[in-house]
Every structure is written in structure tokens, then in C-alpha cells.
Amino acid sequence: MHAAHSIASGMGGMRTTGDLVARLQLNKGMRIEQAKQYVADKLKVPVTDLADSVTMGEMREDLNIGVVNEAPGVAKGIDAKFRIAELLDLDINCVDMFKDRVKP
Amino acid sequence: MVEKQQLFVEAKNSIVNQNKDKAVDLAKQGLDSGVSGIELLEKGFLPGISEVGELFGSGRLFLPELIVAGQTMEKVVEVINESLVGGEAKGDKGKVLIATVEGDVHDIGKTIVVSIFKANGFDVKDIGRDVPNQKILDEAEKFGADVIGTSALLTTTMVQQKNLEELLRKEGLREKYKTIVGGAPVTQRWAKRIGADAYAQDAGDGVKKLAEIRKD
Amino acid sequence: MGKIRTRLGDGSFIELLEEEIYEDLVDGTQDAAQKGRIPPLSEDELRYLLDLYKSKARVVGVDEGHECCLSYDNMTSKIERAHISVSKFQQLQLFERALGADTLELAHIDYSYKQVKHVVIYDKPNMEQAVLLTIPPMLYGAMPNLGLYTYPDGPCPNPGDLLPQGKFDEAKEAYAQAIELAIKDMIFVGSELYEAGADGINFDTTGAAGDAEFYAALKAAETLKAKYPKMGIEMGMAGEFILGMHGEIEYEGVRLAGLYPHDQVKLAQKAGVTIFGPVVNTGTNESLPWNLARSVTFTKACSEASEIPLHANLGMGVGGVPLNIMPPLDALSRASKAHVELCRLDGL
Numbered sequence: 001m002h003a004a005h006s007i008a009s010g011m012g013g014m015r016t017t018g019d020l021v022a023r024l025q026l027n028k029g030m031r032i033e034q035a036k037q038y039v040a041d042k043l044k045v046p047v048t049d050l051a052d053s054v055t056m057g058e059m060r061e062d063l064n065i066g067v068v069n070e071a072p073g074v075a076k077g078i079d080a081k082f083r084i085a086e087l088l089d090l091d092i093n094c095v096d097m098f099k100d101r102v103k104p
Numbered sequence: 105m106v107e108k109q110q111l112f113v114e115a116k117n118s119i120v121n122q123n124k125d126k127a128v129d130l131a132k133q134g135l136d137s138g139v140s141g142i143e144l145l146e147k148g149f150l151p152g153i154s155e156v157g158e159l160f161g162s163g164r165l166f167l168p169e170l171i172v173a174g175q176t177m178e179k180v181v182e183v184i185n186e187s188l189v190g191g192e193a194k195g196d197k198g199k200v201l202i203a204t205v206e207g208d209v210h211d212i213g214k215t216i217v218v219s220i221f222k223a224n225g226f227d228v229k230d231i232g233r234d235v236p237n238q239k240i241l242d243e244a245e246k247f248g249a250d251v252i253g254t255s256a257l258l259t260t261t262m263v264q265q266k267n268l269e270e271l272l273r274k275e276g277l278r279e280k281y282k283t284i285v286g287g288a289p290v291t292q293r294w295a296k297r298i299g300a301d302a303y304a305q306d307a308g309d310g311v312k313k314l315a316e317i318r319k320d
Numbered sequence: 321m322g323k324i325r326t327r328l329g330d331g332s333f334i335e336l337l338e339e340e341i342y343e344d345l346v347d348g349t350q351d352a353a354q355k356g357r358i359p360p361l362s363e364d365e366l367r368y369l370l371d372l373y374k375s376k377a378r379v380v381g382v383d384e385g386h387e388c389c390l391s392y393d394n395m396t397s398k399i400e401r402a403h404i405s406v407s408k409f410q411q412l413q414l415f416e417r418a419l420g421a422d423t424l425e426l427a428h429i430d431y432s433y434k435q436v437k438h439v440v441i442y443d444k445p446n447m448e449q450a451v452l453l454t455i456p457p458m459l460y461g462a463m464p465n466l467g468l469y470t471y472p473d474g475p476c477p478n479p480g481d482l483l484p485q486g487k488f489d490e491a492k493e494a495y496a497q498a499i500e501l502a503i504k505d506m507i508f509v510g511s512e513l514y515e516a517g518a519d520g521i522n523f524d525t526t527g528a529a530g531d532a533e534f535y536a537a538l539k540a541a542e543t544l545k546a547k548y549p550k551m552g553i554e555m556g557m558a559g560e561f562i563l564g565m566h567g568e569i570e571y572e573g574v575r576l577a578g579l580y581p582h583d584q585v586k587l588a589q590k591a592g593v594t595i596f597g598p599v600v601n602t603g604t605n606e607s608l609p610w611n612l613a614r615s616v617t618f619t620k621a622c623s624e625a626s627e628i629p630l631h632a633n634l635g636m637g638v639g640g641v642p643l644n645i646m647p648p649l650d651a652l653s654r655a656s657k658a659h660v661e662l663c664r665l666d667g668l
Contacts, residue, residue, distance in 0.1 A: 001635055002392055004649050005668055006420035008381040008656035010390045018422035019456035022389040025629040025666055026423060026457050026520050026552030029594040032388055032629060032666035051387040066455040068417050077453045084455070091550055094451035094458070094517035162355045163578035166564025167530070168491070171483050209473060211480045212529060212565065218484065230484075234472070259645055289636075291330035291604040291643050305605055 015068055016056040017043070023090060042088055063087060108139060112148040115180075119152025120159070122172040124179055131183040141184035145225070153177050153223045157308040160216070170216065174223035181225055197225045198318050201249040203240050204233035205264035210257035213287065213307075217255070220307035226314060237268045244281060251314060253304075256287040265290070266298040282317040286310060326373055327651055329604040329611050331642035341373050341609045342366065348606070348613030355561075356580040358621035361613060365662055369616070372654045373609055379653045382660050389422040389667035391595065391631050393461050393524045393556055396427050408446055409453055416454050422667070425459040425522060426450055426513075432465035433505045434474070440512045447516035459554060460513035461522030464506060464540070466533035469498035476501070479565060495532040495566050502533070506540035511547065520552025520594070527584075528558035530565030531576040534584075538571050538591040545592025555588050556597030556633055557581070560618060581622035589628050595667070598622045599633045604643050608651055612640035612658055620663040629666035632659050 011018030017039055024035035040047040043063075049055045060067045065087065066080030075083060078098055085092040111134050118127035127149070134144045156173040159165035165173075200221055204214050211233045218230045229247045231240070244252050256262040265285045272278040285295050286304040295303035301317045304310030323335035336344070345366045353360035361369075372380060382388075392398070392415065399411040406414070408426065415421040426447055428436045436443065443460070451458050470478040476498045479491035510521040521544065527534040541553050562584065564577025571587050579587070581598035588596045600615035619632050619639070637643035640655040659665055 001647055001652060002390070002398075002415070002419045002421070004379070004647075004652045005390055005634070005656050007379060008653040009386070009388055009660045009668060010420045011387045011422055013390070013420045013422050014416060014455050015420060018387075018389055018420070022391065022422035022667070023457050023519070025389055026391075026459075026554070026594055027550060029589075029628045031627070032664075035629070035666075048385055051384075077455065078451065080455045081451075093514065093519050093550065097515075097517050163561035163564070163580065166567035166577045167483060168488050168564075168567045171486070175486065210467065211478075212467070212563070215480045215484060289643065289645075292328075293330040293332050293604075293644075305603065309605070 011051045012053055012056075014060070014066055015053045017050045017059075020084065020088060021050065023084070023088065023092070027090065039088070111137075111139065112144075112151075115144065115148025116152035116155065119149055119173055119176055119180075120155050122169055122176055124172075124176045127176045127180050128183055131180045135184070135187045141187050145181070145184060149177060149180050150224070153220075154308075156223070157220055157311070161306060161308055167216065171219050174219040177223040177225075197227070198250040198314070199227045199229070199248055200251045200253055200314065201229050201231065201240070201244045201247050202253040202255070203231045203235040203243075204255045204257075205261050205268070206234055206236045207264065208256055208258055208261035209233045210255070210287075213257065214255045217253070217286065217304070217307045217310055220311060221314070224311045237264060237271050240268060241271060241275065241277065249281060251282045251284060251317065253284045253286070253310070256285075256290060259289045262287065262289055262294065265294075265300065269299045284310065284313055284317065324373055327608050327642055327648070329602040329606050329608065329637075329642055331644040331648060331651070334607060336607065336609075338370070338374065341607070342370055344607045344610040345369050345613040348610035349617045351610075352600075352614040352617035356582065356618055356621060358580070358582060358617065361617055361620070361662070365616070366613065368662065369609065369613055369658055372658060379649055380657050381653060382657050386661055388660050388665050389629075389631070390420065391423040391425070391459070391554065391667055392421055393425060393522055393597075394427050394431050395421070395425040395461075397429050397431055400429055409450060412450055412454055416456055421456065423457045423459060424450075424454055425461045426518070427461045431462050431524070432468055433462045433502070433509050434465060434468045436462045436509050437505050440509055444512055444516040447513055447518055451517040457519040457552065458517070459520045459522045459552070460509070460518045461524050461554075462509065463525045463528065464502055464523055464533050464537045465525075466498050466502050466529035466536060469501045470494060474498065474501070492566060492568075495569075499532055499536045499539075502536040503540045503543070506537065507543050507547075510540065510544045510551075514544075514548050514551050520554060522554040522556065524556045525558045526555050527562050530563035531569045532566045534562050534576050535569045535571055538587060541588070541591040541593050552595070553593045554595040554597065554631070555593045556631070557584060557599040560598075560600045581618050582625040585622050585626045585628070585630070589626065593628065595629045595631050596622075596626060597631045597633050599638050600640070602637045602639070602641060602643050604637075608640060608642065608654075612655055615640040615655070616658055616662050619659055619665070623663045623665060630663070631667035632663070632665055634659060634668050
């Protein structure tokens with residue numbers, strides 16, 4: 001069922017920018033057009049590219065915000081989320097908590 | 105004729121408005137003026153309970169009101185039964201034993217079904233939730249049920265409905281009872297696969313299906 | 321003219337003429353319009369749906385640019401229920417990396433806030449570790465499941481027993497007690513998991529026990545949002561209208577019983593919910609065209625009334641998808657495309 005929805009309608013998650021758009025929905029309550037525009041503006045790409053795995057895959061690699069097929073040394077997990085928080089100008093709960101925990 | 109029609113309209117409204125006293129008065133008034141009990145039920149009170157079912161099914165009337173409407177209908181049926189010589193309108197519709205299957209404690213749907221069935225003149229015995237199949241069978245024997253209805257809300261518990269069919273066959277009782285199944289994950293397809301006699305999508309559908317299988 | 325193969329709501333194949341499909345589409349949208357007191361679909365929208373059924377494509381999908389976000393509830397349990405022996409972390413990574421999920425959700429197999437309360441001590445470190453490992457937004461999900469607070473599962477009397485005895489006041493009192501306990505558990509679990517790093521909380525299958533349960537979830541959402549203003553809150557519903565088990569409960573001056581999705585979402589939004597998941601039940605005795613037109617009609621009205629994102633529930637037995645544990649691809653992809661495109665959905 002999940003694979004079917006993903007093929008029929010999904011943005012693609014971290015293959016593209018679905019996870020970034022979803023962050024704006026979940027934490028800012030933005031509807032999809034506004035959320036897509038917000039992400040597109042931050043990434044400086046057209047909205048129409050957001051669900052494309054080729055261009056967005058490269059973009060993720062360049063921005064080091066996490067990719068599906070990881071090469072050695074690229075940002076993983078919370079490392080990528082530190083960059084996403086900065087890129088989207090958005091508070092991410094676990095990132096903020098991490099910062100608090102490692103405070104001197 | 106106009107007066108009779110008016111009586112039927114008022115009878116229907118008394119059920120929809122859950123007005124017990126008014127409903128009983130109207131039943132008595134109708135019988136006293138020579139209208140048959142069956143006609144009173146079929147043209148007045150039953151259309152009322154049918155509308156109650158529709159209103160409940162579309163979220164315009166709620167469970168407490170549904171239950172009072174059902175109880176109002178039961179009172180009316182009692183009055184009409186007393187007037188019938190040599191038979192009961194209620195008993196004619198059949199005895200239905202109802203349970204939620206073992207492992208499943210969900211009973212909201214069952215409560216609704218029991219209310220609607222009773223209101224439609226079936227003699228219903230509700231033996232509760234989380235009931236083992238052997239107990240369902242024992243209770244059906246004791247009650248003298250015509251129909252066994254089971255509810256399952258979970259994909260993990262609906263298998264008990266299949267087990268009940270198997271138990272009935274094993275005990276040589278399959279032909280003695282009609283079975284009707286319902287519940288969120290249950291479908292006509294499932295009913296057919298397990299060999300149940302009927303599937304009820306909701307309480308209103310259940311009333312129709314009961315009438316159909318009782319005719320067979 | 322040849323017949324078109326489609327299905328009933330239980331997944332069984334049926335064959336219908338084109339005009340029969342159109343009639344079912346009209347009946348389906350009219351049914352929703354009458355019940356919900358909302359506008360039916362337009363002629364163009366019905367023709368769009370008809371074309372979907374005329375298409376022989378096994379899988380259909382949205383046009384470019386209409387892609388939406390996919391949030392899957394009860395995520396980790398879905399892998400466990402298939403008895404695939406992988407850890408919760410691996411399950412989340414499967415959704416993240418293989419299944420195109422845009423959000424992730426950690427969940428306990430016994431998926432109710434009441435049950436989760438007892439294992440929070442174990443799921444908190446799971447959450448702490450999961451947010452280190454994964455990248456998409458992470459929710460913690462469970463069901464309000466008010467039924468667990470009443471006999472035989474809980475300490476409160478069961479209104480299902482009291483109401484048929486005519487004990488209406490006692491039933492209302494039992495609901496009041498159950499609501500209080502449920503709110504407490506939802507706030508406790510929500511707080512603990514947010515403080516373990518979750519981006520948000522999911523109240524899944526809300527309203528399964530009727531208006532009292534919807535009220536409890538709204539109150540819990542309201543309290544959590546006041547406590548953690550940045551918390552994401554998803555609320556997925558259990559059915560298309562709120563069952564009036566109590567009948568008189570109000571939230572913000574609005575009676576909850578009988579509310580359809582377009583009114584439910586307004587209250588959810590007031591309570592601080594950031595993603596709302598409407599549900600429209602599939603009628604298993606009706607055709608899929610009837611069901612899809614009906615579901616799209618309700619969902620479209622909800623989307624038009626909403627200011628927050630909608631992630632409609634399109635799975636087993638809801639949203640025009642057949643009631644079968646393995647929903648067929650043809651039906652699921654048609655439901656997916658139609659809802660997203662006609663309802664301007666934000667997600668599923």
C-alpha cells in the first residue's frame with residue numbers, strides 16, 4: 001500500500017524534498033502550495049523540480065542534507081538535520097535538544 | 105381515511121421524537137378505532153423506526169436518542185401484541201442471539217445493532233462481548249434462537265466468525281441456525297468465504313438481511 | 321459498448337457499462353452532498369473520475385506538480401504485523417529510504433495511548449535514538465481509544481452497558497471519567513515523546529468511540545500545543561462523522577456529535593492540530609466508483625474548509641479503497657490520484 005501511494009502521488013521523501021515540505025506542514029501548519037514554495041525559495045529552485053529525484057538528489061548531495069545512497073563522510077541522521085534546520089530557517093526539536101545537551 | 109392517515113403520521117413522529125407516552129396512546133387509540141395492529145405497525149410505527157435508523161446512520165440523531173426510540177418501539181409492540189389473538193407480532197419476526205466474538209471487546213456497533221433489531225420487532229438476546237464460540241452455541245440453544253449474529257471489529261478477531269461456522273458444522277447444528285456477520289473489517293466476500301448466511305454492513309442493512317434470511 | 325471491469329467496496333470484481341459507472345458516480349457524490357450538506361462534484365469532476373475507470377492502466381498517478389506528502393500512521397507496527405524480523409530502527413529506515421515516506425512514525429504494537437503509557441520508559445530511548453539516525457520529521461503515534469478506559473478494560477463503567485438500561489446520566493458520568501483519564505494519558509505520552517526529540521504527535525483513529533473520544537483528543541491537543549508551541553500535531557479520524565455516543569458534548573461551543581469532516585477540521589485547527597486526516601468509510605456493498613465519488617466529495621469540502629494541511633486516510637476500507645487487508649493496486653492508485661488532484665490534498 002505504501003509503495004503504491006508513493007508511486008501514485010508521493011513527493012518521494014528524501015529521494016527528493018518530500019521530507020522538507022512535510023516539515024513545513026507538520027511544524028508550521030502550512031498547506032502544500034505554500035510549503036512547496038517556501039522550500040523552493042530556500043533552495044532557489046523552481047517548485048516544479050521539488051519532486052524530481054535527479055535534480056533534488058544532486059541538490060541534497062551539494063547541500064549535504066542527507067541522501068538515500070550515502071557515500072562515506074556525507075551527513076547522516078541528526079547531522080543532516082542540523083543543516084536542514086539552518087537551510088529552512090526552522091527549529092527542529094531534536095536538533096535543539098542536541099544543542100542543549102552538548103552545551104558546555 | 106384522512107384520520108387514519110393522520111394517525112399513521114403521528115405514530116411515525118412519536119417514534120422519531122422518542123415520545124413513549126404518545127406512542128402508546130396512539131397505538132391504543134388506533135386499536136380502539138378498529139385499525140389492525142399489523143397495519144398500525146407497518147404504516148405508522150415501523151416507518152418511524154426506519155427514519156430513526158436513517159437519521160442515526162447519517163449523524164443526525166445520536167445513541168441515547170436511538171435507544172429511547174427503540175424502547176418506545178418496544179412499548180408499542182407490547183401494546184399491539186396484547187391485542188393480537190393467538191400470536192405475537194414480535195415473536196413472528198424471530199429470535200436473534202447476538203455477541204461480539206472472543207478476543208474482541210468492542211461493542212459500540214453491537215449496541216446499535218441490538219437497539220435497531222429490537223425496535224424492528226425482533227426478539228433479541230445480547231450476550232455481550234468477548235464471548236467464546238462454545239458459549240455462543242450454548243446460549244443459542246438455551247434461548248431457542250433462530251439466528252446467531254456475531255460482530256468482530258478487528259482483522260485479528262474476525263477469524264472467530266469462521267470458527268463458529270466450523271463449530272456449528274461439527275456439532276451438526278449448521279442447518280438449525282441462520283448466521284449473520286458484521287463488524288468493521290467484515291464484508292459480504294468474507295461472509296461467503298466462511299459460509300455465513302448473511303452479512304450486514306450496518307444496523308439498517310442487518311434488519312433487511314434478517315428479514316431475507318428468515319424468509320429462506 | 322463493452323463492460324468495464326471494476327470492483328465492489330469489498331474488492332470483488334464487477335463489470336459495469338460506462339453509463340452505469342457514471343450513474344454510480346452521480347449517486348455517490350449525491351449521497352455525500354445530502355449527508356454532509358455540502359456541494360456535490362461538478363460534471364467535469366465526475367467526467368474526470370469516469371475517465372479514471374475507463375482507463376485500462378493498472379496504475380495511475382497524479383500529474384507532475386501535484387505530488388503530495390505521505391505520512392504513514394502506525395508505521396513500525398505495519399512491518400511487525402507482516403512478521404518481518406527487523407528492529408524498529410530498521411523499520412523506520414525502510415520507510416525513509418525504500419518506501420518514499422515524507423514523515424516517519426515510531427509506534428508501539430499495542431497502539432493506544434493508554435497501553436503506551438506503560439512502555440514510555442522503553443519507547444523514549446527508542447525515540448532518542450531514532451531521531452539521531454533518521455532525517456524526515458518524526459512523529460510518535462497512538463490511538464486515543466476511549467473504550468480502553470471502560471469496563472472490561474478500564475476502571476469506568478461502560479456506557480455501552482448503561483445506555484440500553486436507560487441509565488443515561490450514569491453513562492454521561494462514565495464518559496466524563498473516561499475522558500479525564502484519556503486526556504491525562506495523551507498529555508503524558510505526548511509530552512514524554514516530544515521531550516525525547518519527536519517532531520510531533522499523532523492522534524490516530526480519533527473518534528472511534530464517538531464524540532467523547534473526539535473531545536478528549538481535542539483537549540489533549542490543546543494542552544500539548546499550549547505546553548509546546550512548536551510541536552507538530554497530526555489528528556487522523558476514525559469515521560466520516562462523529563458518532564453521538566454521548567450526544568451532547570461540545571468543544572468551543574460546537575456540538576461534536578454528527579460533525580462531518582469539513583466541520584471536524586475547524587475544531588481540530590482551533591485545538592492546535594497542524595495536520596488533519598479526514599476519513600470517509602468505504603461501503604462494501606457499493607461499487608468503487610460510487611465510493612470514490614462519495615469520498616472525494618466529503619474530502620474536497622473538508623479541504624476547502626481547512627487552513628491546515630490535510631492528509632486524507634486512503635487505506636483498507638477508507639477513502640474509496642476496498643476493505644481488504646491487501647488493497648489492490650488499481651483501486652488504490654485511482655483513489656490516490658483522484659483525492660490528491662480533485663481535493664487539492666496536502667498529503668495522504
